[in-house]
Amino acid sequence: MTSTDDRLARRQVDKFSERRRQLADAALQTLATQGYARTSLRDIAKDSGFSVGVLHYYFRDKVELITDCVRRYKAACVERYDAIAAHATDPETLLRDAGDGLAATLEQDALLHRLWYDLRAQSLYEESFRLDVADIDASLERMIWRIVTAYAGLVGVEPRCTPGLAYAAFDGLFGQALLRHLSGDADALDDLRAGTRVLLERLV
Protein backbone atom coordinates (compact mmCIF):
# COMPACT_ATOMS: atom_id res chain seq x y z
CA MET A 1 0.00 0.00 0.00
CA THR A 2 1.31 3.39 -0.95
CA SER A 3 -1.77 5.30 0.15
CA THR A 4 -0.46 5.77 3.67
CA ASP A 5 2.94 6.72 2.38
CA ASP A 6 1.34 9.12 -0.04
CA ARG A 7 -0.76 10.68 2.64
CA LEU A 8 2.25 10.90 4.88
CA ALA A 9 4.41 12.34 2.18
CA ARG A 10 1.74 14.82 1.21
CA ARG A 11 1.19 15.94 4.74
CA GLN A 12 4.90 16.36 5.29
CA VAL A 13 5.32 18.16 2.01
CA ASP A 14 2.45 20.43 2.97
CA LYS A 15 3.95 21.22 6.33
CA PHE A 16 7.34 21.70 4.74
CA SER A 17 6.17 24.06 2.07
CA GLU A 18 3.91 25.83 4.51
CA ARG A 19 6.90 26.64 6.68
CA ARG A 20 8.85 27.62 3.59
CA ARG A 21 6.09 30.01 2.66
CA GLN A 22 6.05 31.44 6.14
CA LEU A 23 9.79 32.02 6.15
CA ALA A 24 9.84 33.42 2.65
CA ASP A 25 7.08 35.84 3.52
CA ALA A 26 9.01 37.05 6.53
CA ALA A 27 12.09 37.37 4.35
CA LEU A 28 10.15 39.36 1.78
CA GLN A 29 9.00 41.68 4.54
CA THR A 30 12.56 42.21 5.75
CA LEU A 31 13.87 42.67 2.22
CA ALA A 32 11.25 45.28 1.52
CA THR A 33 12.16 47.37 4.52
CA GLN A 34 15.95 47.02 4.34
CA GLY A 35 16.77 46.41 0.70
CA TYR A 36 18.62 43.51 -0.84
CA ALA A 37 22.18 44.56 -0.04
CA ARG A 38 21.48 45.35 3.61
CA THR A 39 19.47 42.23 4.49
CA SER A 40 21.32 39.41 6.23
CA LEU A 41 20.03 35.99 7.12
CA ARG A 42 20.19 37.00 10.77
CA ASP A 43 17.88 39.93 10.09
CA ILE A 44 15.40 37.65 8.38
CA ALA A 45 15.62 35.11 11.18
CA LYS A 46 15.02 37.75 13.81
CA ASP A 47 11.98 39.12 11.97
CA SER A 48 10.55 35.65 11.39
CA GLY A 49 10.98 34.67 15.05
CA PHE A 50 13.05 31.62 14.14
CA SER A 51 16.74 30.97 14.38
CA VAL A 52 19.29 31.32 11.62
CA GLY A 53 19.77 27.60 11.25
CA VAL A 54 16.17 26.97 10.36
CA LEU A 55 16.61 29.07 7.23
CA HIS A 56 19.22 26.60 6.06
CA TYR A 57 16.94 23.74 6.93
CA TYR A 58 14.26 24.97 4.54
CA PHE A 59 16.47 26.68 1.97
CA ARG A 60 19.75 25.41 0.58
CA ASP A 61 21.43 28.80 0.70
CA LYS A 62 20.74 32.49 0.63
CA VAL A 63 20.33 32.63 -3.14
CA GLU A 64 17.56 30.02 -3.06
CA LEU A 65 15.77 31.96 -0.34
CA ILE A 66 15.99 35.29 -2.13
CA THR A 67 14.97 33.73 -5.43
CA ASP A 68 11.94 32.22 -3.73
CA CYS A 69 11.12 35.66 -2.34
CA VAL A 70 11.34 37.19 -5.78
CA ARG A 71 8.97 34.57 -7.16
CA ARG A 72 6.50 35.26 -4.36
CA TYR A 73 6.83 38.95 -5.07
CA LYS A 74 5.93 38.23 -8.65
CA ALA A 75 2.81 36.35 -7.64
CA ALA A 76 1.80 39.25 -5.42
CA CYS A 77 2.46 41.62 -8.30
CA VAL A 78 0.28 39.83 -10.79
CA GLU A 79 -2.53 39.55 -8.28
CA ARG A 80 -2.21 43.20 -7.36
CA TYR A 81 -2.11 44.44 -10.91
CA ASP A 82 -4.97 42.28 -12.05
CA ALA A 83 -7.07 44.39 -9.72
CA ILE A 84 -6.35 47.30 -12.05
CA ALA A 85 -7.91 45.30 -14.86
CA ALA A 86 -9.97 47.56 -17.02
CA HIS A 87 -13.66 47.08 -16.28
CA ALA A 88 -14.62 50.51 -17.51
CA THR A 89 -17.13 50.83 -20.34
CA ASP A 90 -16.16 54.31 -21.46
CA PRO A 91 -12.76 55.88 -22.16
CA GLU A 92 -12.98 58.62 -19.54
CA THR A 93 -13.74 56.18 -16.73
CA LEU A 94 -10.85 53.96 -17.81
CA LEU A 95 -8.46 56.87 -17.84
CA ARG A 96 -9.48 57.68 -14.28
CA ASP A 97 -9.48 54.06 -13.06
CA ALA A 98 -6.05 53.36 -14.50
CA GLY A 99 -4.50 56.40 -12.87
CA ASP A 100 -6.23 55.70 -9.57
CA GLY A 101 -5.18 52.07 -9.65
CA LEU A 102 -1.53 52.84 -10.23
CA ALA A 103 -1.57 55.56 -7.61
CA ALA A 104 -3.26 53.26 -5.09
CA THR A 105 -0.75 50.44 -5.46
CA LEU A 106 2.12 52.91 -5.40
CA GLU A 107 0.89 54.28 -2.09
CA GLN A 108 -0.11 50.99 -0.45
CA ASP A 109 2.83 48.88 -1.54
CA ALA A 110 5.55 51.50 -1.85
CA LEU A 111 8.14 49.39 -0.04
CA LEU A 112 7.49 46.32 -2.20
CA HIS A 113 7.81 48.41 -5.34
CA ARG A 114 11.03 49.89 -4.01
CA LEU A 115 12.31 46.35 -3.55
CA TRP A 116 11.34 45.58 -7.13
CA TYR A 117 13.49 48.40 -8.51
CA ASP A 118 16.29 47.29 -6.22
CA LEU A 119 16.14 43.68 -7.36
CA ARG A 120 15.87 44.65 -11.01
CA ALA A 121 19.01 46.77 -10.68
CA GLN A 122 20.79 43.89 -8.92
CA SER A 123 19.78 41.53 -11.69
CA LEU A 124 22.05 43.58 -13.97
CA TYR A 125 24.96 42.31 -11.88
CA GLU A 126 23.81 38.92 -10.56
CA GLU A 127 23.04 36.43 -13.26
CA SER A 128 20.96 34.27 -10.92
CA PHE A 129 18.14 36.78 -10.64
CA ARG A 130 17.92 37.71 -14.28
CA LEU A 131 15.43 35.08 -15.46
CA ASP A 132 12.96 35.71 -12.65
CA VAL A 133 13.26 39.44 -13.11
CA ALA A 134 12.65 39.12 -16.84
CA ASP A 135 9.62 37.01 -16.02
CA ILE A 136 8.18 39.67 -13.75
CA ASP A 137 8.94 42.37 -16.30
CA ALA A 138 7.07 40.42 -18.94
CA SER A 139 3.99 40.02 -16.77
CA LEU A 140 4.02 43.71 -15.94
CA GLU A 141 4.28 44.48 -19.61
CA ARG A 142 1.21 42.34 -20.29
CA MET A 143 -0.67 44.12 -17.54
CA ILE A 144 0.10 47.53 -19.07
CA TRP A 145 -0.77 46.25 -22.50
CA ARG A 146 -4.18 45.07 -21.30
CA ILE A 147 -4.93 48.58 -20.13
CA VAL A 148 -3.65 50.13 -23.35
CA THR A 149 -5.65 47.83 -25.62
CA ALA A 150 -8.74 48.21 -23.44
CA TYR A 151 -8.51 51.97 -23.76
CA ALA A 152 -7.90 51.75 -27.49
CA GLY A 153 -10.91 49.44 -27.82
CA LEU A 154 -13.18 51.85 -26.00
CA VAL A 155 -11.97 54.72 -28.14
CA GLY A 156 -12.39 52.53 -31.21
CA VAL A 157 -8.84 52.55 -32.56
CA GLU A 158 -5.79 50.31 -32.66
CA PRO A 159 -2.86 51.11 -30.33
CA ARG A 160 -0.11 52.95 -32.19
CA CYS A 161 2.77 51.69 -30.10
CA THR A 162 4.40 48.41 -29.18
CA PRO A 163 3.77 46.70 -25.84
CA GLY A 164 7.43 47.25 -25.01
CA LEU A 165 7.28 50.99 -25.53
CA ALA A 166 4.07 51.33 -23.54
CA TYR A 167 5.53 49.38 -20.64
CA ALA A 168 8.79 51.30 -20.75
CA ALA A 169 7.00 54.64 -20.57
CA PHE A 170 4.67 53.58 -17.76
CA ASP A 171 7.49 51.95 -15.90
CA GLY A 172 9.51 55.15 -16.04
CA LEU A 173 6.52 57.15 -14.91
CA PHE A 174 5.87 54.79 -12.02
CA GLY A 175 9.50 54.69 -11.00
CA GLN A 176 9.82 58.46 -10.88
CA ALA A 177 6.55 58.70 -8.94
CA LEU A 178 7.86 56.15 -6.43
CA LEU A 179 11.13 58.03 -6.02
CA ARG A 180 9.32 61.28 -5.36
CA HIS A 181 6.67 59.68 -3.15
CA LEU A 182 9.30 58.08 -0.94
CA SER A 183 11.17 61.38 -0.79
CA GLY A 184 8.08 63.00 0.66
CA ASP A 185 6.82 64.78 -2.45
CA ALA A 186 3.10 65.30 -1.85
CA ASP A 187 2.39 65.85 -5.56
CA ALA A 188 3.84 62.51 -6.62
CA LEU A 189 0.54 60.60 -6.58
CA ASP A 190 -1.42 63.29 -8.43
CA ASP A 191 1.32 63.64 -11.01
CA LEU A 192 1.24 59.87 -11.50
CA ARG A 193 -2.50 60.03 -12.16
CA ALA A 194 -2.08 62.93 -14.58
CA GLY A 195 0.85 61.27 -16.31
CA THR A 196 -1.06 58.01 -16.71
CA ARG A 197 -3.84 59.91 -18.43
CA VAL A 198 -1.51 61.74 -20.79
CA LEU A 199 0.47 58.62 -21.68
CA LEU A 200 -2.65 56.57 -22.39
CA GLU A 201 -4.14 59.29 -24.59
CA ARG A 202 -0.94 59.80 -26.56
CA LEU A 203 0.22 56.22 -26.98
CA VAL A 204 -2.92 54.72 -28.48
Next chain:
Amino acid sequence: MTSTDDRLARRQVDKFSERRRQLADAALQTLATQGYARTSLRDIAKDSGFSVGVLHYYFRDKVELITDCVRRYKAACVERYDAIAAHATDPETLLRDAGDGLAATLEQDALLHRLWYDLRAQSLYEESFRLDVADIDASLERMIWRIVTAYAGLVGVEPRCTPGLAYAAFDGLFGQALLRHLSGDADALDDLRAGTRVLLERLV
Protein backbone atom coordinates in the same frame (compact mmCIF):
# COMPACT_ATOMS: atom_id res chain seq x y z
CA MET B 1 55.50 86.90 3.13
CA THR B 2 52.61 84.63 2.41
CA SER B 3 53.35 84.10 -1.25
CA THR B 4 55.58 81.12 -0.53
CA ASP B 5 53.03 79.67 1.85
CA ASP B 6 50.30 80.25 -0.69
CA ARG B 7 52.28 78.63 -3.43
CA LEU B 8 53.12 75.76 -1.12
CA ALA B 9 49.54 75.37 0.01
CA ARG B 10 48.25 75.55 -3.54
CA ARG B 11 50.75 73.03 -4.79
CA GLN B 12 49.88 70.66 -1.96
CA VAL B 13 46.19 71.17 -2.47
CA ASP B 14 46.67 70.48 -6.14
CA LYS B 15 48.60 67.31 -5.48
CA PHE B 16 46.07 66.30 -2.87
CA SER B 17 43.03 66.79 -5.06
CA GLU B 18 44.84 65.31 -8.03
CA ARG B 19 45.39 62.11 -6.08
CA ARG B 20 41.80 62.26 -4.89
CA ARG B 21 40.65 62.51 -8.49
CA GLN B 22 42.85 59.61 -9.46
CA LEU B 23 41.49 57.41 -6.68
CA ALA B 24 37.88 58.41 -7.27
CA ASP B 25 38.23 57.63 -10.96
CA ALA B 26 39.58 54.21 -10.17
CA ALA B 27 36.76 53.71 -7.69
CA LEU B 28 34.20 54.75 -10.29
CA GLN B 29 35.68 52.21 -12.66
CA THR B 30 35.45 49.45 -10.07
CA LEU B 31 31.93 50.46 -9.07
CA ALA B 32 30.80 50.37 -12.68
CA THR B 33 32.03 46.84 -13.22
CA GLN B 34 31.02 45.33 -9.87
CA GLY B 35 28.06 47.38 -8.67
CA TYR B 36 27.69 49.27 -5.44
CA ALA B 37 26.85 46.37 -3.13
CA ARG B 38 29.69 44.18 -4.33
CA THR B 39 32.49 46.77 -4.30
CA SER B 40 34.77 46.82 -1.27
CA LEU B 41 37.54 49.27 -0.47
CA ARG B 42 40.01 46.48 -1.08
CA ASP B 43 38.66 46.00 -4.60
CA ILE B 44 39.05 49.69 -5.29
CA ALA B 45 42.55 49.73 -3.82
CA LYS B 46 43.59 46.79 -5.93
CA ASP B 47 42.27 48.38 -9.12
CA SER B 48 43.89 51.72 -8.32
CA GLY B 49 47.26 50.13 -7.59
CA PHE B 50 47.39 51.66 -4.12
CA SER B 51 46.91 50.18 -0.70
CA VAL B 52 43.71 50.24 1.34
CA GLY B 53 45.10 52.71 3.84
CA VAL B 54 45.68 55.39 1.22
CA LEU B 55 41.95 55.51 0.57
CA HIS B 56 41.41 56.56 4.16
CA TYR B 57 44.19 59.11 3.84
CA TYR B 58 42.36 60.88 1.02
CA PHE B 59 38.77 60.12 2.03
CA ARG B 60 37.32 60.18 5.52
CA ASP B 61 35.29 57.02 5.03
CA LYS B 62 33.64 54.89 2.38
CA VAL B 63 30.58 57.09 2.15
CA GLU B 64 32.67 60.14 1.29
CA LEU B 65 34.49 58.19 -1.40
CA ILE B 66 31.32 56.84 -2.98
CA THR B 67 29.63 60.22 -2.80
CA ASP B 68 32.60 61.75 -4.56
CA CYS B 69 32.31 59.06 -7.22
CA VAL B 70 28.64 59.82 -7.71
CA ARG B 71 29.41 63.51 -8.18
CA ARG B 72 32.06 62.67 -10.74
CA TYR B 73 29.60 60.40 -12.49
CA LYS B 74 27.21 63.31 -12.65
CA ALA B 75 29.83 65.54 -14.25
CA ALA B 76 30.53 62.85 -16.82
CA CYS B 77 26.80 62.50 -17.42
CA VAL B 78 26.20 66.16 -18.11
CA GLU B 79 29.18 66.33 -20.42
CA ARG B 80 28.09 63.19 -22.21
CA TYR B 81 24.49 64.24 -22.63
CA ASP B 82 25.38 67.74 -23.75
CA ALA B 83 26.84 66.04 -26.78
CA ILE B 84 23.29 65.01 -27.69
CA ALA B 85 22.34 68.69 -27.74
CA ALA B 86 20.01 69.33 -30.60
CA HIS B 87 21.84 71.08 -33.43
CA ALA B 88 19.40 69.92 -36.04
CA THR B 89 17.56 72.47 -38.16
CA ASP B 90 14.66 70.29 -39.20
CA PRO B 91 12.40 67.93 -37.21
CA GLU B 92 13.31 64.77 -39.06
CA THR B 93 17.03 65.23 -38.49
CA LEU B 94 16.44 65.92 -34.81
CA LEU B 95 14.36 62.78 -34.42
CA ARG B 96 17.20 60.78 -35.91
CA ASP B 97 19.96 62.54 -33.98
CA ALA B 98 18.21 62.15 -30.65
CA GLY B 99 17.66 58.42 -31.13
CA ASP B 100 21.21 57.92 -32.37
CA GLY B 101 22.61 59.93 -29.48
CA LEU B 102 20.78 57.94 -26.84
CA ALA B 103 21.65 54.66 -28.52
CA ALA B 104 25.31 55.67 -28.79
CA THR B 105 25.72 56.55 -25.13
CA LEU B 106 23.80 53.44 -24.12
CA GLU B 107 26.21 51.30 -26.08
CA GLN B 108 29.44 53.10 -25.19
CA ASP B 109 28.78 53.69 -21.50
CA ALA B 110 26.51 50.79 -20.68
CA LEU B 111 28.34 49.95 -17.46
CA LEU B 112 28.20 53.52 -16.17
CA HIS B 113 24.49 53.69 -16.89
CA ARG B 114 24.02 50.39 -15.12
CA LEU B 115 25.77 51.91 -12.11
CA TRP B 116 23.43 54.89 -12.31
CA TYR B 117 20.35 52.71 -12.02
CA ASP B 118 22.02 50.81 -9.19
CA LEU B 119 22.87 53.95 -7.25
CA ARG B 120 19.45 55.45 -7.83
CA ALA B 121 17.83 52.33 -6.40
CA GLN B 122 20.22 52.41 -3.43
CA SER B 123 19.32 56.04 -2.79
CA LEU B 124 15.84 54.82 -1.93
CA TYR B 125 17.40 53.10 1.08
CA GLU B 126 20.46 55.21 1.93
CA GLU B 127 19.62 58.76 2.82
CA SER B 128 23.18 59.93 2.19
CA PHE B 129 22.97 59.47 -1.58
CA ARG B 130 19.55 60.97 -2.08
CA LEU B 131 20.52 64.60 -2.63
CA ASP B 132 23.21 63.83 -5.18
CA VAL B 133 20.94 61.40 -6.98
CA ALA B 134 18.15 63.99 -7.12
CA ASP B 135 20.67 66.43 -8.51
CA ILE B 136 21.66 64.07 -11.30
CA ASP B 137 18.02 63.28 -12.03
CA ALA B 138 17.28 66.99 -12.36
CA SER B 139 20.12 67.54 -14.82
CA LEU B 140 19.00 64.57 -16.88
CA GLU B 141 15.49 65.96 -16.90
CA ARG B 142 16.80 69.28 -18.22
CA MET B 143 18.71 67.46 -20.92
CA ILE B 144 15.59 65.63 -22.09
CA TRP B 145 13.59 68.83 -21.91
CA ARG B 146 16.09 70.62 -24.15
CA ILE B 147 15.55 67.94 -26.78
CA VAL B 148 11.77 68.07 -26.42
CA THR B 149 11.56 71.85 -26.67
CA ALA B 150 14.01 71.88 -29.55
CA TYR B 151 11.83 69.41 -31.44
CA ALA B 152 8.68 71.34 -30.59
CA GLY B 153 10.32 74.54 -31.80
CA LEU B 154 11.28 73.00 -35.12
CA VAL B 155 7.76 71.66 -35.59
CA GLY B 156 6.40 75.04 -34.58
CA VAL B 157 4.31 74.06 -31.53
CA GLU B 158 4.55 74.14 -27.76
CA PRO B 159 5.30 70.88 -25.89
CA ARG B 160 2.09 69.36 -24.52
CA CYS B 161 3.68 67.62 -21.55
CA THR B 162 5.60 68.55 -18.43
CA PRO B 163 9.39 68.16 -18.21
CA GLY B 164 8.82 65.56 -15.52
CA LEU B 165 6.60 63.38 -17.68
CA ALA B 166 8.94 63.62 -20.64
CA TYR B 167 11.92 62.62 -18.51
CA ALA B 168 10.00 59.79 -16.85
CA ALA B 169 9.01 58.30 -20.18
CA PHE B 170 12.49 58.60 -21.70
CA ASP B 171 14.09 57.29 -18.54
CA GLY B 172 11.86 54.24 -18.63
CA LEU B 173 12.63 53.71 -22.28
CA PHE B 174 16.36 54.02 -21.69
CA GLY B 175 16.28 51.76 -18.66
CA GLN B 176 14.47 48.99 -20.50
CA ALA B 177 16.85 49.34 -23.44
CA LEU B 178 19.81 49.04 -21.08
CA LEU B 179 18.36 45.96 -19.43
CA ARG B 180 17.82 44.28 -22.77
CA HIS B 181 21.14 45.43 -24.21
CA LEU B 182 23.06 44.01 -21.26
CA SER B 183 21.06 40.79 -21.54
CA GLY B 184 22.31 40.38 -25.08
CA ASP B 185 19.21 41.51 -26.95
CA ALA B 186 20.45 42.65 -30.35
CA ASP B 187 17.29 44.66 -31.04
CA ALA B 188 17.65 46.80 -27.94
CA LEU B 189 19.49 49.66 -29.62
CA ASP B 190 17.19 49.83 -32.64
CA ASP B 191 14.12 49.70 -30.41
CA LEU B 192 15.56 52.55 -28.37
CA ARG B 193 15.95 54.60 -31.53
CA ALA B 194 12.42 53.80 -32.65
CA GLY B 195 10.99 54.45 -29.21
CA THR B 196 12.75 57.81 -28.99
CA ARG B 197 11.14 58.82 -32.24
CA VAL B 198 7.65 57.77 -31.19
CA LEU B 199 7.91 59.40 -27.76
CA LEU B 200 9.15 62.70 -29.18
CA GLU B 201 6.40 62.79 -31.81
CA ARG B 202 3.65 61.99 -29.31
CA LEU B 203 4.74 64.07 -26.34
CA VAL B 204 5.08 67.44 -28.06
Next chain:
DNA sequence: GAGGTTCTTGGACGAGCGTCAAGAATTCCT
Protein backbone atom coordinates in the same frame (compact mmCIF):
# COMPACT_ATOMS: atom_id res chain seq x y z
C1' DG C 1 72.93 66.16 3.56
C1' DA C 2 69.96 67.06 7.89
C1' DG C 3 65.49 67.68 9.47
C1' DG C 4 60.65 68.14 8.98
C1' DT C 5 56.58 67.38 6.37
C1' DT C 6 53.87 64.61 3.46
C1' DC C 7 52.66 60.34 1.65
C1' DT C 8 52.22 55.27 1.69
C1' DT C 9 52.46 50.66 3.39
C1' DG C 10 51.08 46.59 5.70
C1' DG C 11 48.91 44.52 9.13
C1' DA C 12 45.84 44.34 13.28
C1' DC C 13 41.25 44.89 15.12
C1' DG C 14 36.44 43.90 16.00
C1' DA C 15 32.17 43.20 13.83
C1' DG C 16 29.19 40.91 10.79
C1' DC C 17 28.61 37.69 7.17
C1' DG C 18 26.97 32.75 5.14
C1' DT C 19 27.44 28.20 6.28
C1' DC C 20 27.27 24.12 8.84
C1' DA C 21 26.96 20.30 12.25
C1' DA C 22 25.78 18.28 16.78
C1' DG C 23 22.39 17.73 19.69
C1' DA C 24 18.04 19.19 22.09
C1' DA C 25 13.21 19.56 21.51
C1' DT C 26 9.11 18.45 19.34
C1' DT C 27 6.00 15.77 16.69
C1' DC C 28 4.33 11.59 14.82
C1' DC C 29 2.95 6.76 14.45
C1' DT C 30 1.78 2.31 16.39
Next chain:
DNA sequence: AGGAATTCTTGACGCTCGTCCAAGAACCTC
Protein backbone atom coordinates in the same frame (compact mmCIF):
# COMPACT_ATOMS: atom_id res chain seq x y z
C1' DA D 1 3.90 4.98 26.16
C1' DG D 2 7.97 4.90 23.62
C1' DG D 3 10.85 4.75 19.72
C1' DA D 4 11.55 7.03 15.21
C1' DA D 5 11.47 10.93 12.40
C1' DT D 6 11.13 15.62 12.18
C1' DT D 7 12.02 20.27 13.30
C1' DC D 8 14.66 23.71 15.64
C1' DT D 9 18.51 25.88 18.58
C1' DT D 10 22.99 26.83 19.58
C1' DG D 11 27.47 27.84 18.80
C1' DA D 12 31.43 27.57 16.10
C1' DC D 13 34.05 27.92 11.49
C1' DG D 14 36.38 30.71 8.10
C1' DC D 15 35.93 34.66 5.63
C1' DT D 16 35.46 39.64 4.29
C1' DC D 17 34.34 44.00 5.66
C1' DG D 18 35.48 49.16 7.16
C1' DT D 19 38.49 51.31 10.08
C1' DC D 20 42.62 52.58 12.14
C1' DC D 21 47.59 53.08 13.37
C1' DA D 22 52.59 52.60 13.84
C1' DA D 23 56.42 52.72 11.01
C1' DG D 24 58.89 53.66 7.15
C1' DA D 25 59.50 55.83 2.39
C1' DA D 26 59.54 59.85 -0.34
C1' DC D 27 59.80 64.53 -0.79
C1' DC D 28 60.90 69.31 0.05
C1' DT D 29 63.36 73.13 2.35
C1' DC D 30 67.29 75.10 4.25
